[in-house]
Amino acid sequence: GEAIGPDLFSFYRSIGINMKQLYGSTETAVFVCLQPDHEARADTVGVPCEGVEIKLSETGEILVKSPGLLKGYYKNEAATAEVLTADGWYHTSDAGFIDASGHLKIIDRVKDVGRLKGGAHDGAMFAPKYVENKLKFFSHIKEAVAYGDQRERVCVMVNIDFEAVGNWAERRNLPYAGYTDLAQKPEVYELIRECVEKVNADLSRDELLAGSQISRFLVLHKELDADDGELTRTNKVRRGFIAEKYGVLVEALYGGKAEQYIQTQVKFEDGRTGSVSATLKLSDAKTFTPVKAAA
Numbered sequence: 001g002e003a004i005g006p007d008l009f010s011f012y013r014s015i016g017i018n019m020k021q022l023y024g025s026t027e028t029a030v031f032v033c034l035q036p037d038h039e040a041r042a043d044t045v046g047v048p049c050e051g052v053e054i055k056l057s058e059t060g061e062i063l064v065k066s067p068g069l070l071k072g073y074y075k076n077e078a079a080t081a082e083v084l085t086a087d088g089w090y091h092t093s094d095a096g097f098i099d100a101s102g103h104l105k106i107i108d109r110v111k112d113v114g115r116l117k118g119g120a121h122d123g124a125m126f127a128p129k130y131v132e133n134k135l136k137f138f139s140h141i142k143e144a145v146a147y148g149d150q151r152e153r154v155c156v157m158v159n160i161d162f163e164a165v166g167n168w169a170e171r172r173n174l175p176y177a178g179y180t181d182l183a184q185k186p187e188v189y190e191l192i193r194e195c196v197e198k199v200n201a202d203l204s205r206d207e208l209l210a211g212s213q214i215s216r217f218l219v220l221h222k223e224l225d226a227d228d229g230e231l232t233r234t235n236k237v238r239r240g241f242i243a244e245k246y247g248v249l250v251e252a253l254y255g256g257k258a259e260q261y262i263q264t265q266v267k268f269e270d271g272r273t274g275s276v277s278a279t280l281k282l283s284d285a286k287t288f289t290p291v292k293a294a295a
Helices: 006-014 077-083 128-136 162-171 179-183 186-204 239-245 247-254
Strands: 053-056 061-065 090-098 104-109 141-147 154-160 214-219 259-267 273-284
Touching: 053 090, 077 090, 104 128, 128 141, 128 154, 128 186, 141 239, 154 162, 154 179, 154 186, 154 247, 162 179, 162 186, 179 273, 186 214, 186 273, 214 247, 239 247, 247 259, 247 273
Parallel strands: 154 214
Antiparallel strands: 053 061, 061 090, 090 104, 141 154, 214 273, 259 273
């Protein structure tokens, strides 16, 4: 499964359940890492279990060696050779790193990890899903799509959670006519900016990922939808498709524009099609000087 949000993790631990996170797969006989007692954290998967060795490749891929590794895939030598080296290391296809306390931190699938290009963070690792998940931990953000591979900086498009932000607006007597109207309210932008800048502050304390701080963001005028091809049927963002569909917004973010008009075709539940349009605001976000870990 996926990592759960820190709010759920903290809740279960606060009521006395010794919930921990672990990491493993069928090929590793499940266990690779587990959080020891008194070392349960929301953003790691623990330390290597007894008898398990971990190393990182040049691309940041996690390689595992242990007595519990698979001998091979049944009647599939080619697939076995792809994941298991001659000297017994298993390719997990996950990217991550060991933090200062010896805990493994998973950041993304290796195939999705990119690099920033140019500027002060040239060559820095960029893990879009890691950034997106940090944003989605906030109750006011339903979806996020991050871009930055082969670019100088990271920019993000955000979907607000209509119910959560709607309740927030009503408590403040802030009127709105629907999703598009609410999403573009200046007050909502400030709310999302706070979330973005909290993520940036957190990233600044991560030596490898400090370059992934978000420079600019916008709030989309419609909710991302599987019926419109923007999400998979299991609600994973189709980052490449979205970049193409909303290319004018991506370029506006990187071009430094303050606003951008867009009209988008949508499909309704009854099968009808229509369009929704808006002039979106594009905002800068505060970034923070990376904090070096203590020796």
